[in-house]
Amino acid sequence: MRAIVINDTGAIKFDPSHPAPVPNSSYALIRPTLAGVCNTDLELAKGYMGYKGVLGHEFTGIVEQAEDSELIGKRVVSEINFACGHCTMCDRGLHRHCQNRTVLGILGASGAFADYLIAPSQNLHIVPDSVSDRQAVFTEPLAAALEIMEQIDINPDQQVAVMGDGKLGLLIAQALATTGCDLTAIGRHENRLSILSGRGLKTAFDSELKGENSIFDVVIDATGSPTGLATALDLVRPCGTIVLKTTVSNPGELDINRIVIDEIQVLGSRCGPFDKALLALEGGGIDVEPMITDVLPLERGVEALKLAEDNTRLKILLEI
Amino acid sequence: MRAIVINDTGAIKFDPSHPAPVPNSSYALIRPTLAGVCNTDLELAKGYMGYKGVLGHEFTGIVEQAEDSELIGKRVVSEINFACGHCTMCDRGLHRHCQNRTVLGILGASGAFADYLIAPSQNLHIVPDSVSDRQAVFTEPLAAALEIMEQIDINPDQQVAVMGDGKLGLLIAQALATTGCDLTAIGRHENRLSILSGRGLKTAFDSELKGENSIFDVVIDATGSPTGLATALDLVRPCGTIVLKTTVSNPGELDINRIVIDEIQVLGSRCGPFDKALLALEGGGIDVEPMITDVLPLERGVEALKLAEDNTRLKILLEI
Numbered sequence: 001m002r003a004i005v006i007n008d009t010g011a012i013k014f015d016p017s018h019p020a021p022v023p024n025s026s027y028a029l030i031r032p033t034l035a036g037v038c039n040t041d042l043e044l045a046k047g048y049m050g051y052k053g054v055l056g057h058e059f060t061g062i063v064e065q066a067e068d069s070e071l072i073g074k075r076v077v078s079e080i081n082f083a084c085g086h087c088t089m090c091d092r093g094l095h096r097h098c099q100n101r102t103v104l105g106i107l108g109a110s111g112a113f114a115d116y117l118i119a120p121s122q123n124l125h126i127v128p129d130s131v132s133d134r135q136a137v138f139t140e141p142l143a144a145a146l147e148i149m150e151q152i153d154i155n156p157d158q159q160v161a162v163m164g165d166g167k168l169g170l171l172i173a174q175a176l177a178t179t180g181c182d183l184t185a186i187g188r189h190e191n192r193l194s195i196l197s198g199r200g201l202k203t204a205f206d207s208e209l210k211g212e213n214s215i216f217d218v219v220i221d222a223t224g225s226p227t228g229l230a231t232a233l234d235l236v237r238p239c240g241t242i243v244l245k246t247t248v249s250n251p252g253e254l255d256i257n258r259i260v261i262d263e264i265q266v267l268g269s270r271c272g273p274f275d276k277a278l279l280a281l282e283g284g285g286i287d288v289e290p291m292i293t294d295v296l297p298l299e300r301g302v303e304a305l306k307l308a309e310d311n312t313r314l315k316i317l318l319e320i
Numbered sequence: 321m322r323a324i325v326i327n328d329t330g331a332i333k334f335d336p337s338h339p340a341p342v343p344n345s346s347y348a349l350i351r352p353t354l355a356g357v358c359n360t361d362l363e364l365a366k367g368y369m370g371y372k373g374v375l376g377h378e379f380t381g382i383v384e385q386a387e388d389s390e391l392i393g394k395r396v397v398s399e400i401n402f403a404c405g406h407c408t409m410c411d412r413g414l415h416r417h418c419q420n421r422t423v424l425g426i427l428g429a430s431g432a433f434a435d436y437l438i439a440p441s442q443n444l445h446i447v448p449d450s451v452s453d454r455q456a457v458f459t460e461p462l463a464a465a466l467e468i469m470e471q472i473d474i475n476p477d478q479q480v481a482v483m484g485d486g487k488l489g490l491l492i493a494q495a496l497a498t499t500g501c502d503l504t505a506i507g508r509h510e511n512r513l514s515i516l517s518g519r520g521l522k523t524a525f526d527s528e529l530k531g532e533n534s535i536f537d538v539v540i541d542a543t544g545s546p547t548g549l550a551t552a553l554d555l556v557r558p559c560g561t562i563v564l565k566t567t568v569s570n571p572g573e574l575d576i577n578r579i580v581i582d583e584i585q586v587l588g589s590r591c592g593p594f595d596k597a598l599l600a601l602e603g604g605g606i607d608v609e610p611m612i613t614d615v616l617p618l619e620r621g622v623e624a625l626k627l628a629e630d631n632t633r634l635k636i637l638l639e640i
Contacts, residue, residue: 097558238417254574259588266586268579
């Protein structure tokens with residue numbers, strides 16, 4: 001099959017004849033139709049996680065084979081953490097934190113930038129008819145955005161800052177704004193922030209924030225920068241909450257004293273609920289269309305990954 | 321008055337004729353009778369917070385002057401954060417986080433290692449008759465230990481690790497053990513851990529913990545070490561909680577990715593509820609007596625601070 005892979009030397013290549021993955025009985029064989037490039041793909045391309053194999057974890061596709069015949073032919077998305085089902089974390093119901101998990105296109109599981117992928121049937125969610133492929137491909141990052149609301153209460157009495165106007169930041173800002181909280185989306189790019197201001201959200205350039213120290217009840221760091229946490233610590237009020245959404249290549253220095261003295265909560269946040277993400281896409285409260293800047297065929301996947309490093313681009317999709 | 325002070329050159333001195341603080345109408349004048357040396361005093365002596373003036377924030381004493389005549393002659397302890405009452409934090413009821421606060425013997429407020437101190441009358445708590453001076457002097461650090469239970473739920477279903485067998489660690493371990501949680505107190509000193517094992521608590525040397533990675537629901541870092549957080553990250557399970565109890569002189573490096581990927585909560589924790597600390601001392605569930613290793617007169621305060629750096633010592637008290 002055709003695939004975009006990180007090969008053994010760490011290079012990103014288009015492989016026209018990559019071996020297709022073979023499902024066992026609990027897995028379904030899926031033909032991705034549309035896939036999204038995520039910043040994590042760019043980090044993986046730089047060596048993050050030491051991943052080798054087919055890239056891609058954001059997709060929508062059609063089930064070709066599955067033990068449950070009702071799944072066959074269905075348009076689906078798949079949760080990306082493939083759990084073992086019998087470790088301590090799985091026993092607690094924390095399947096996304098399975099100690100033996102593989103992760104689609106990130107850790108030991110062949111990804112979605114290819115003609116075929118396999119995923120556990122239990123990970124699949126059928127995409128409602130009213131949700132287009134171009135929307136459905138955002139299910140995974142939108143679920144990650146919604147995870148914040150699974151972890152902490154966000155309400156209309158709170159001042160919330162979302163730092164970062166990348167793809168994830170824009171989804172988080174839109175998702176949290178639905179709670180009615182007093183939200184400020186903070187970024188560096190006029191073209192990106194305008195997507196939010198166009199929807200009535202309050203935006204600010206990070207260079208304008210000097211006087212805004214210690215006023216936010218909740219600060220979300222979706223900057224993808226090692227210095228994001230330090231800035232978040234400046235913005236959050238005593239007893240406030242910082243949610244960390246992005247992984248970084250290098251560990252950062254941290255002012256532990258500020259966290260202790262001001263009793264700040266720092267909360268890591270990763271993958272989220274696919275069912276709620278699909279509901280949000282169906283309801284139309286989240287507009288992903290303005291975030292799509294490019295759609296390229298799979299064969300041009302290497303070019304797509306390069307293009308994704310360009311700050312004037314946002315979501316780049318691969319048509320498969 | 322007599323006082324132990326950090327003078328303008330940063331030296332710790334016994335001053336036999338230090339000016340006594342003068343209370344305004346909302347403040348009471350208190351004669352401390354017994355005070356405790358805290359690790360924070362040692363950090364202040366090294367330059368932490370840039371504090372100059374009379375040291376000491378753990379004490380019990382007698383009210384000599386107060387607008388409320390019922391307070392006069394009473395044996396009291398005092399909350400150490402002196403709030404302005406009209407800032408954003410005070411408006412939220414977060415007086416311990418007042419933006420204009422002074423802090424007894426730590427920030428802009430003359431401390432307890434002296435013949436007199438002043439404190440806002442509203443900060444005072446009358447010590448029950450059944451609580452001795454030697455117990456009452458532990459109210460402030462015990463309140464800090466109990467703060468953890470104000471912030472998060474600790475229950476019998478949880479595995480909890482308390483890292484650090486210093487004074488605060490021993491109080492935290494005793495306090496959290498009252499919840500019935502499965503608690504392990506982790507330290508480096510046989511003599512200190514034996515205080516806990518003598519009360520039926522499970523203890524471990526930190527060198528023994530190699531196989532215990534990622535099993536604890538809650539990890540309290542009371543090590544006072546910049547590397548404490550990294551060790552706590554090894555011990556806590558995915559979706560678990562780390563409570564940071566100690567401030568350090570140098571910021572530490574932090575593996576932000578571990579926090580994000582495993583969705584860990586890192587929570588700063590500082591001062592706590594004096595009323596509950598006094599109740600706990602009254603109830604007898606917390607045994608502070610074995611922690612007192614030395615009692616020196618105020619005149620020997622400089623020596624007491626030196627002695628407090630000796631690992632074979634625990635709580636050192638000053639008789640005033």
